[in-house]
Each structure stands twice: as C-alpha cells, then as structure tokens.
Amino acid sequence: MSDLRKEKLQKKDKRIVKLAVEGSHGARGKDTTFRTKDSISTVSCIDELHHDDNARIGVAIENTYQMGPDKRFSVAALTDILQDVLTSYLQEERYEVEWSQKMTKTICEVIRARVKDLLIPRYKIIILVHIGQLNGQSMQMDSRCLWDTSNDTSVSYSFKNRYLYGVATVYAIYVE
Amino acid sequence: MDYYETEEDSALVSSDFKTAVEGVVGGNVYQHSRVKQWNSSVIEQCLSQLNKLGKPFKYIVNCIIMQKTGAGLQTACACFWDNSTDGCCAVKWENESMHCIVNVFGMAI
Numbered sequence: 001m002s003d004l005r006k007e008k009l010q011k012k013d014k015r016i017v018k019l020a021v022e023g024s025h026g027a028r029g030k031d032t033t034f035r036t037k038d039s040i041s042t043v044s045c046i047d048e049l050h051h052d053d054n055a056r057i058g059v060a061i062e063n064t065y066q067m068g069p070d071k072r073f074s075v076a077a078l079t080d081i082l083q084d085v086l087t088s089y090l091q092e093e094r095y096e097v098e099w100s101q102k103m104t105k106t107i108c109e110v111i112r113a114r115v116k117d118l119l120i121p122r123y124k125i126i127i128l129v130h131i132g133q134l135n136g137q138s139m140q141m142d143s144r145c146l147w148d149t150s151n152d153t154s155v156s157y158s159f160k161n162r163y164l165y166g167v168a169t170v171y172a173i174y175v176e
Numbered sequence: 177m178d179y180y181e182t183e184e185d186s187a188l189v190s191s192d193f194k195t196a197v198e199g200v201v202g203g204n205v206y207q208h209s210r211v212k213q214w215n216s217s218v219i220e221q222c223l224s225q226l227n228k229l230g231k232p233f234k235y236i237v238n239c240i241i242m243q244k245t246g247a248g249l250q251t252a253c254a255c256f257w258d259n260s261t262d263g264c265c266a267v268k269w270e271n272e273s274m275h276c277i278v279n280v281f282g283m284a285i
Contacts, residue, residue, distance in 0.1 A: 100250045108254035116256060124283055125256040128238060135247030138208045139240060142215040146223055147234040154236075171236050173257075173283050 071120050073153050073172045081114045082157035082168045095133040095164040104129045107168065115170060126171040133164055147173060189226075189280070193267040196221040197276050206243040206274040215239050222278060231282075238279040244272070257283055 089107055093099075108129045115125050130141070145154065151174035158167045200217045204210075219237050226235045242249060253264065261284035269276045 095248060097248060097250075100248070104250045104252035105254075108252045112254040112256060124258070124262065126236065126281055127254045128251070128279065129253070130240070130249060130251045132242075132249040133247040135245045137243040137245040137247045138206070138211070139242035140211040140215045141238070141240045142212075142219055143236065143238040144219045144223055145234070145236045146227060147236070152234070169238070171281070173234055173236075175283075176285055 066122075069120075069122055069151055069174050072151070073118070073120055073123065073155075075153065075155050077118060078115065078153075078155040078170050078172075079157055081111060082155065082170065083159075085111050085114065086157060086159040086166050086168055090131070090159055090161065090164065090166045092161065093164065095131070100131045100164070104131050107131075107166070111168060111170065115172075120172075122175045124173040124175055126173070128167075128169045128171075130167045131164060132166075134160075134162070141167060143169065145171070190265055190267050192225050193222050193265075193278050193280070194269060196225065197267070197269045197278065201241070201269075201274070201276060202271070204271075204273075206241075208243075211241050215241055218276070218278065222280065226280070226282070232285045233282045234285060235283075236279075236281040238281075240275075240277045242275045242277075244270070244274055249275075251277070251279075253279070253281075255281070 085107055089103060089110075093103075108127050111127045111129070112125060115127070132139075143154070143156075145152070152172060154169060154171045156167065156169040158165065160166075197218050200221065201214050204214075218241075219239050222237045222239075223235060226233075226237075240249075240251075255262070255264070262282060264279065264281045267278040267280070269278075
C-alpha cells in the first residue's frame with residue numbers, strides 16, 4: 001500500500017516538473033534570450049537523460065516526400081533486448097521498495113539506450129517497466145493504441161522469479 | 177505542430193479518465209473472472225474520449241488493475257520523443273479491494 005503511494009507521489013512529481021518545462025518552452029518562443037537553464041536543471045533531477053537545451057527556433061526543413069519508413073523495428077530483436085535486460089537485472093533478486101524504485105528507472109534507461117542503438121530512424125520510442133511483488137494477488141495489465149498498424153509496433157516481455165515479477169513493454173511509433 | 181497537453185487539458189483529460197474508470201469499476205469488488213472485461217472497457221472508453229478530441233495525435237493507453245493484498249508495484253517509463261509536442265498522463269484510482277492505474281501517452285503526428 002505504501003509502495004503504491006510512493007510510486008504515486010513520484011509519478012506526480014514527474015508530471016508537475018514536465019509541465020513546468022513546457023511552460024518555459026512557450027516563454028522561449030516569445031523571447032529567445034530568456035534563459036531556461038534553471039527549469040532544465042529541475043527536469044534533469046527527475047529524468048537525468050533529458051538534454052533538450054538547444055533553443056527551439058522554427059527551422060524550415062525541406063520536405064522529404066517519404067511515404068513510409070525505410071527500416072522497421074524487428075519484433076525478434078526487441079524481444080531479445082527485453083529478455084536480456086530483464087533477466088540480467090532481475091534474476092535471483094528479492095523485492096524491496098527502494099531497490100525496485102531505482103531498478104525500474106535503471107531498466108527503463110538501459111532498454112531505451114539499447115533500442116536507440118538499433119539506429120532505426122524516424123521512430124519515437126516509449127518504454128514502460130513494471131516491477132511488482134509476488135503476494136498472491138491477481139492483476140490484469142492491458143494496453144491499446146490508436147496508431148498506424150502498418151508502421152507502428154509494440155513488444156512486451158514478462159519475467160518472474162520466486163519473489164517478484166517484471167514486465168517491460170516497448171512501443172515504437174513512426175513519425176511522418 | 178500541436179502541443180499535446182496544456183495544464184488545463186491534462187486536468188480535464190485526467191478527470192475524464194477518472195470518470196471512465198469509476199463508471200466501469202466503481203463500487204465493485206475485485207473479481208478475477210471479470211477483470212479482463214473491466215480492463216477492456218476502461219481502455220476503450222479512454223481511447224474514444226481521446227479520439228473525440230480530434231487532434232492529430234497517436235495515443236497509447238495502458239491500464240493495470242491489481243487486487244489489493246499489500247503487494248508493492250513500481251512503474252517507470254522512459255521515452256524518446258519530441259518533448260514540445262508529446263506528453264503523458266497517469267491516472268490512479270482505488271477502492272477497498274483494488275488499484276487501477278491508467279497511463280496515457282500522446283504523440284503528435
């Protein structure tokens with residue numbers, strides 16, 4: 001119960017800070033000399049890999065006339081990554097609150113780095129990781145998407161040992 | 177390019193989702209036989225509400241319904257997207273017998 005509360009607070013923090021960043025982006029549009037380093041450093045303490053420190057000036061990019069992706073994500077490669085990461089991080093581990101808080105974030109970042117290493121262009125990537133304690137409870141996890149089925153894909157992998165379970169999901173969305 | 181959610185949008189959308197969850201699951205005790213159907217209904221209602229907004233976005237809705245037994249659950253997400261146009265929202269709901277967590281991600285086309 002208290003674990004979930006902590007998780008809720010954490011998630012709430014993330015959301016509030018994110019909105020602050022968006023606000024600062026709006027300010028930047030009006031006055032390009034506005035220094036937003038403070039707000040960026042706030043975000044970075046929640047999400048350390050966020051480095052959006054270049055000014056968002058409206059750049060006119062030439063149209064590529066590209067109708068679809070050159071290279072798609074291979075489901076097998078993504079499954080391998082998820083399986084590899086989850087097994088290596090969670091094998092023989094017990095569920096503990098602080099440890100699992102750090103571990104979910106770490107696993108998220110590791111999976112994101114490995115998926116980015118596949119170097120498939122024009123794709124946005126979302127990774128969701130859940131680590132839960134095995135306590136005889138029942139649960140159901142579902143996901144549904146409103147997207148382009150020919151270009152977008154998702155892969156999920158779940159891992160279980162005697163004390164905990166871990167579920168990781170990757171969504172890859174094509175950017176037109 | 178559209179901005180995914182301003183603060184008001186996010187609040188409105190969260191309250192819509194909470195209403196959707198409440199409508200489907202509110203007042204019920206956790207039942208393993210019905211949880212799959214509840215999950216589908218919640219997600220379907222959330223997606224249709226997002227669709228009604230009529231914005232040029234792709235959406236991902238993730239819903240977890242978990243029985244309350246004192247077990248812990250941690251969730252994290254990492255994204256590689258355009259921070260100025262994309263965003264996410266998490267809605268949490270609970271009653272005496274279960275927790276329900278809905279994660280929504282929206283990405284501009």
